[in-house]
Amino acid sequence: MIELANRKVLLTPVYMEGCLRLRKLCVKEKISAFDWSVQAIISWILSKSFGSKNVSIVAEEDVQTLSKPGADRLLKVVVETVNECLCEAYRFGLEGPESTLCTSEVLEAISRCNSSGGSTGRFWTLDPVDGTLGFIRGDQYAVALALIEDGEVVLGVLGCPNYPMRKEWLCYHPRYHSIISKLSPTTSESWDKGCVIYAQKGSGEAWMQPLIHVNKKLVWPNSAIPIQVSSIDDPALATFCEPVEKANSSHSFTAGLAHSVGLRNQPLRVYSMVKYAAIARGDAEIFMKFARAGYKEKIWDHAAGVVIIQEAGGVVTDARGCPLNFSKGMYLEGLDRGVIACAGANLHDKIISAVDASWNSSCL
Template structure:
């Protein structure tokens, strides 16, 4: 569809413009605030970046709706038509403390079906993207489809922030013993990107918001991977959800660790 090519070109241009602003902002003091708790950070740059995307989308695609983490978009209660799901800075704690390892994440859906996905490493200027039915790309180079994986050779990403009790921690112990290695990078978008390119084999989180996984879901599925909740159910793109994103065969091997608990 012609519109998706046009939207794709627009997004890539806007990401570059957003990068310029974000990189420049690192030369100045950040206005850092907390949201739900001391670990849930938001900065003026998160807000300004989301407002930038709201402005661009409304100006160029007034019939589209946008749901963003910081609440500057639309109140989206259904997935009819075209809906953009945007995280202006995924990995805000990394942004604040490290000034690296944070991403812009964008998923664009039409009637609930993912059409375009973008995961953008701002500091490294690396773009992972996918267009439904046309493949996924890393900096314009096509990414090979995901191959079958085995649990005893798997490197799996976890979100330790969601393991907040002894009960949930114990749920992961048998799995950690069976896999080759575990990693945590502090950005769901980064971990989705690493699964897409084979740097990791799976990513698991007990709770993510739609803006955390929308862009990554489009890319992983375009590569033949599987993204569900931990019970193997389709994820609701309007609600928080647990996430299991993995190579196809590995996804099947990982599900039993969670379905019996």
Template structure:
């Protein structure tokens, strides 16, 4: 029987390997689901437009990470659209308008205005500042969290990146959507693609995780993690940049588990996508040994973590604690990250404990 939420969203949803149709009972989230999917595709169009026009001039934030026209344009897009669709909702996002507001980057402001004026011809600098700074909200009982371009270095170099949007209610992620424009997901396989031919992934708590082609894709297929039980055969994904992890600890864990293949380097929450799709088995993030430790930002994990969990996987920190999204803008109560197909989670945690004991 066709579900009412199914009719409201207008998306065709397919079951895979006996997993039931989605959504099963989403009347309480159908407006948010519809909004998130539409926003995700519009954000992907903005990113592709920036890429196509080669508007890739970058600024450098205080933490030395790059930020592009696409980061600001997509956050402005979210700031305006969320305010229009859900006026009482808070947006907690990565960027602020300070870098473009102070006049130090007039070329970037001009580029952002040009991109957004294609959607809203009335766009002005002041409106951009307002829309971007709506993302500086303080987390409350209900809020959206956004990483407009997760994996900015990957975006710039032509590798993986994602736009990640999640809805958090009373400390729990209820809805997550990822666009992975350079990653095609299909039945346990993840293929690198170009030209915005990638995937959109969606999850709602308790209702499963699903993916569809980013371009004109309305048939959503259920995602399921791998069935791998043997740690030695595990496929591990890690941050592309060495500075984003601790390579020594990662190498030690790979050795302790007898993993035969080298970890796959990948930018952004696309790593969560390949675990959810069954194309990888373990995702690890260690505290970096090369820079001062900062707690992970909630927008870097909220959407991807829910998608892996709803695909049947497990996500904790390196001590086995669930990720705590009620501690503000960061995962201040967690250290590191372990996402898995669930079958290998215990072995990975045991390996991590053994490494810690050796160090102690």
């Protein structure tokens, strides 16, 4: 499993390189091409490492759309992007293809992203662009990959290309950096951004590998450092995260919960699973998400972040305090009201109690 984790960490920058290449496309093409390109790259590298018969991936996009008439232009972009990125694999300690992948090979790789999950066996779950609006706007987004065995998440990797190395910068759009940098020179400790955070179940450790640019080229040095959740357990000092978009979570309900447990800090509204990364790294203490009635949480939106926070010393459950269930297919079936992630058990217990006291009066 350690070897598996190492492979996972190494391949992460390869598909993050794809993020940068695809930024030049129009919005609709950008997202579509990004999704399929990442899925193809991940599938190909996993198959190269473990054999195609041993690779099964749960992902949102399937190969059918790319195979339809009229998808020629998009498919061409995907094939070109996949090959451009795989040519850079050697820079991250990985072996790329011996020759350029043809269209059928790229489609074959994507076709392995058709697993429906379940309670038995091994499969991967992948979210190639978690935080779509964040990606489009040049703000926070994440590439999330997790390994699930017999319904349990055993390995999680979060690639966060725009995650700044200092907590306070999370509150600002990355474009503000160009303005602030004119007022005060930045240092490697202040604005260097981009990291991969990962953890293996049962290890009791979570790690962060920063992405460092040298001469405008992405390099992958051996500079992983351990991370852990914050030691803050006083609600008055805690910071809580929530989704940026109101459609994804009830800001009014979480605001009421924050007030009832004594949270004084303004909420940190961040796109994507970067919220999980922020808690694991100690930049925030609480993540609360309560979706509107009828919305079903997908496993790829949580799997990687859950195991990372747990191994970093935190707690993640539903609103009843039960573990999230990743064994029922593509969705978190049986989820009670919402998801609560905390840096410690004391904060977690207070949030759970506040939910129970406030739920009946909510409109969710």
